[in-house]
Amino acid sequence: MRSAMPEEVRVPSVGQAHVDLRGIGLVYGTGDKRTLAIDGLNLQVRQGEFVAVVGPSGSGKSTLMKLVTGLILPDAGEAYYEGKRITGPVKNVGMAFQNATLLPWRTTLGNVMLPFEIVKSHKHQLRRNAEEYIERARQLLATVGLKDFADKHPGELSGGMQQRANVCRALVHEPRLLMLDEPFGALDAFTREELWGVTQELWIKQGFSAILVTHDLREAVFLADRVIVLSSRPGRVVFEHHVEFPRPREISTIYKPEFGEIVKDLRRKIVEAMES
Amino acid sequence: MNKTWDRSINRAMPWLAIALLLLVWQAASSLVKNSSLTLPAPTLVAGAMIKHHDAILSNALQTLFTSLLGFAIAVVVGVFIGLAIGISVRLYKGLYPLLVAFNAVPKVALMPLLVLWFGIGSVPATILAFSLAVFPIIVNVATGLASIDPEMEDVMRSLGANRFEIITKVGIPAMMPFLFASFKIAITLAFVGSVLSETVAANNGIGFLMQEASARFDVSLVFAGLVVIAAMAVMAYAICIVIERRVTRWSRHGTQRHH
Numbered sequence: 368m369r370s371a372m373p374e375e376v377r378v379p380s381v382g383q384a385h386v387d388l389r390g391i392g393l394v395y396g397t398g399d400k401r402t403l404a405i406d407g408l409n410l411q412v413r414q415g416e417f418v419a420v421v422g423p424s425g426s427g428k429s430t431l432m433k434l435v436t437g438l439i440l441p442d443a444g445e446a447y448y449e450g451k452r453i454t455g456p457v458k459n460v461g462m463a464f465q466n467a468t469l470l471p472w473r474t475t476l477g478n479v480m481l482p483f484e485i486v487k488s489h490k491h492q493l494r495r496n497a498e499e500y501i502e503r504a505r506q507l508l509a510t511v512g513l514k515d516f517a518d519k520h521p522g523e524l525s526g527g528m529q530q531r532a533n534v535c536r537a538l539v540h541e542p543r544l545l546m547l548d549e550p551f552g553a554l555d556a557f558t559r560e561e562l563w564g565v566t567q568e569l570w571i572k573q574g575f576s577a578i579l580v581t582h583d584l585r586e587a588v589f590l591a592d593r594v595i596v597l598s599s600r601p602g603r604v605v606f607e608h609h610v611e612f613p614r615p616r617e618i619s620t621i622y623k624p625e626f627g628e629i630v631k632d633l634r635r636k637i638v639e640a641m642e643s
Numbered sequence: 644m645n646k647t648w649d650r651s652i653n654r655a656m657p658w659l660a661i662a663l664l665l666l667v668w669q670a671a672s673s674l675v676k677n678s679s680l681t682l683p684a685p686t687l688v689a690g691a692m693i694k695h696h697d698a699i700l701s702n703a704l705q706t707l708f709t710s711l712l713g714f715a716i717a718v719v720v721g722v723f724i725g726l727a728i729g730i731s732v733r734l735y736k737g738l739y740p741l742l743v744a745f746n747a748v749p750k751v752a753l754m755p756l757l758v759l760w761f762g763i764g765s766v767p768a769t770i771l772a773f774s775l776a777v778f779p780i781i782v783n784v785a786t787g788l789a790s791i792d793p794e795m796e797d798v799m800r801s802l803g804a805n806r807f808e809i810i811t812k813v814g815i816p817a818m819m820p821f822l823f824a825s826f827k828i829a830i831t832l833a834f835v836g837s838v839l840s841e842t843v844a845a846n847n848g849i850g851f852l853m854q855e856a857s858a859r860f861d862v863s864l865v866f867a868g869l870v871v872i873a874a875m876a877v878m879a880y881a882i883c884i885v886i887e888r889r890v891t892r893w894s895r896h897g898t899q900r901h902h
Binding site: 436437438457460464466468471481484485520537540546 | 792794795797798799800801802803804808812813816817819891893894
């Protein structure tokens, strides 16, 4: 029923969306050095939606990641995750950054197993169900093409492989929300496009919600259901675009003229955001 | 030149350097007047080592004992304090100026106090070895803990990890290379502390032996003592390197590939 309603009426009530940020304000520093990083930011992410956040440097994109995961709390406004007010680090979230941040003393498999050792619902069963958990981790590694590298150390992997392992670590405990902060930024173009495919595949398979912070507009349009443009500091949402390409999207989608139009449009909005 | 030839030259370099040093030493002592009382030739020193090998051995064991004991205590205390100030910012702020002050005090200035409190012998030697060895361990442990990647910390926290889990699963393993690197510095400093203490307040140990020998103008034996200390320190250093390589093999995975 709800999906039949017109767009503008479909504003969910407070806290109903998977992630719900309302009137968020955030201040950095103290005294004379106080700057408003984010001001009056509203963002709702539906269950299972893939949202990309783009914007000029210093628009508080990475701050937004920390707000959603409860690693920092807003100075103004209200943030909800799964209907509950965020008061501390949010559970059941997977995170991947531009640096793979793998633990160099652990094997690839050992790194991917890390969430099972920490997430509350898993860690007490880890000893009893060790084999099952290891099997799950190995299967996920196989999905991203790292089957033969499970027992290697991160130092023996290429940058692209490390980033695959990083994504595996973020997803192995099947979180309901995946946060990606420029995860493919340091990779070469081919590897990056390959990993877009891998990410989309995992997203379709596991059905998590995802928030992707990126500088790469093509990455944003290729992966996301909705692309959000943030303004310069203080960051707030100035534009959003619903990407209508059907799933699964082929990499050739990025060469379609419509795709190019969307990217061009977004670029213009970001330039406007920088100038205003 | 091929690679094996290259490698065997590299391996021989330390011995070549020692041989060169001995040659220069021998030549220098032949140019000095009364060299047996000022700069005895290596051959004379070797002779003294053979002649006094019983005394050298028992005194060397004494020095080895107090050095290793002081080092061991320094490891335990250093790791403990290093962890404490690495984990708690408040403790770090409170203790760091004190630690710097403690480290700046010339340790030989402690000797009169140590003798006053503990008499002479193994106790002040062990304490002086400890006091020299402990600081680099503290600093390295604290630095190692501080090397946790903030993004890794975010990953851990968003998984629901508490402070203890972040320390045990990320901080302490990341600290290990720093800890073992500090062992190399600490063990040599422990020898310095023991010998220093023995020259002032002991009835045995290499430091005491050298002090005695110099009082008797047996300069060859003084040099023999120096050589023995140096050899022990080099061996201890080498053992530390072997342990370090074993324990922290992972930390070189990344770098090995780029050579």
